[in-house]
Amino acid sequence: MTAPGYDATFLDVPVPLPAADRVVRELTYVHFTVLLDPARRLAVATGVNIDGAALRDLDRSDGWRLDLRVDAGEQAGADVYADNDLDRGHLVRRSDPVWGAEAEQAECDTFVYPNAAPQAGLFNQSRELWLGLEDHVLAYADTYDARVSVFTAPVLAAEDPPYRGVGIPRLFWKVAAWVARPAPDAEPVLATTGYVLDQTPQLDDIDLETERARLAGEPPPLGPFRIFQVPVADIAALTGLDLGPLAAADRLPAAASVGTRERWVELGALSEIRM
Template identity: 70%
Template sequence: MSTAEPVPGYDAEFLGASAALPIPVDTRVVRELTYVHFTVLLDPARRLAVATGVNIDGSELRELGRSDDWRPDPRVGAEEQAGADLYLDNDLDRGHLVRRSDPVWGAPAVAEQANSDTFVYPNAAPQAAQFNQSKQLWLGLEDYVLTHADTYDTRLSVFTAPVLAADDPQYRGVGIPRSFWKVAAWAAAPGQGEDLLLMATGYVLDQTPQLDDVDLSDGGAVPAAGPPPLGPYRTYQVPIGDIAALTGLDLGPLVAADRFTAPAPVGVGSRDRWVRLDALTGVQL
C-alpha cells in the first residue's frame, strides 16, 4: 500500500493478523515515539529503547543512500535519550535498532522520510564497534525471514531492542546492554479461504565479550557482575517466551505464534534450549 503522506508509527494490524507492539509488564514509564512505519518505546530512566516495532512491505522496498545524520528527537528531553556524548571518542557504535532499510518503502517521499527517521538517537543503542560491524548473521535475519514469508505474503513486522538488565555496566550515565533481542513476525493462510495465521521467531545476540575491548573507565563505569553464559559473536534462536521472561515485556500473541521447536530444557530458566546459529540456513521457520 503506497501513500502520499508518511504513515506514523507501527501498525499492529499490518500483517492481517494482529501483532501488538511489546510493552513492559511492570509500571515503568515509557515514551512512545512514532516515526514513518515504526515506533520506539523509549525508557527515559535508561535513556534507551525498551522495544521497537517496524512494518516492512517487501514488495515496495526502496534503496536509498545512507546519511549518518544522527540527531536527538526533540519530543523528549536530552536527559531522557542517549545522545552524541555517549559515542564520543570511544569504540562504541550507534547501533540501529530498527534497521535503516526496513521502513524504507512506499511512495518516494514516504521512503525518504522513513530513511531519515531511523537516524534519531532513540533508535540507537551502544554496541561495541566490532559487534555492530561483524554481525552479518544478525543483520541478515530480517531479509531471510522476509524471503521465507514471500511464499505467502511480502509483509513482515520486526521487534528489536536491547535487553535492559539492572546490572548493565554504567558508562557516561547510560547502562551498556550486554545483549539484544529480536522477534520477526509474518502471517500466512493455513488453507484456502481461512483467516491469516500469525507466525513468529525469536533471537538473542550477545555482545559481552566485545565489551571487554571497550574502555569504560571514562565516567566512572561500574564493572559488570559477570558475563552471561554466551560466547563471542553468537546469535541464538530462542523461544519467544524466553525473550518475554528476559526482558519483562508482554509479547502477546507472538509467544503462541512461535515456529521454533526448542530442545527440552535441562532446568527451569535453562538456556540449554537456545540453539546457536552459525548460518541463516539454521533458522527454524
C-alpha cells in the first residue's frame, strides 16, 4: 500500500502537514496522510487534499482493516469497538479524498484503523453539523478556488479515560484551509477556520461515572456532541502541534482571539460559522 499522500503544494500557497513533537508513524494514502501516535494507538494529525471540481460519488466500501505497515499493537483495532456503543469515527471523511482517477482506492483507504477514533455512537444534530463543516467550507471556497485542505484528529490528552488499552478522546479538532483571491489579479491568500468537537458528557459526577465504567469493563460515558469554532492558535495549544501558517491565516475575527476557552463560539448551525 503505497501512495503519495497529502500534498503540501496542493493549494496555491504551501501548507505543510502539522508537525508533532513526539514519535509518529507517517502513513500515506491516496490524497491523504495519517500521523499515527504508536503509544496512544490513535492519530495525532491527518491531512487531506480535496478537489471539489473532481469529486466522485461512490458506493461505500466499508471493510475496516489494520494497516499492515505498522504493528497491530500500535493501532486501535476492532477489539476497541466490539460489543459496545462506540463508533469508528472517520478522521479523514470517506468522501473527502474520493476524486480523480484514483477515487476508488482513496475511498477504500479511508477504512484503515489509523484513520479512525472512538466516538459516541448516538447520531444527533451536532454530529451532522460536524460532518457538514467541510462541505460548507468547500462551497464557500469554491467562490475562489475549488480546492481545500483539511486537517483533523483527536486531541490526545493525558486525562483521556482508558478503555481496552486506548485512551478515549474527549475532544476532536479540525482546521480547513483554502486560498482566497480578493480580486482576479490579486495574489492568493491562505484562509483557515478551526473547530473543536467536544464529546465530554455533561455530568456533575464525571469522575465517578468514568471509574464505574472502567471497573465494569464498559466504555467511558460520552455525551451529546458540542461543536465550537475556535481560534486555530488554540488548537495548536491544545494539541502541542506546530500548525505552520494555519494560525496566522485564521478567519475568526481578531476581536474573538483573546482570552481562553471563553472565546470559543458554540455552533448550532452552519450559518453561524464566521468566515
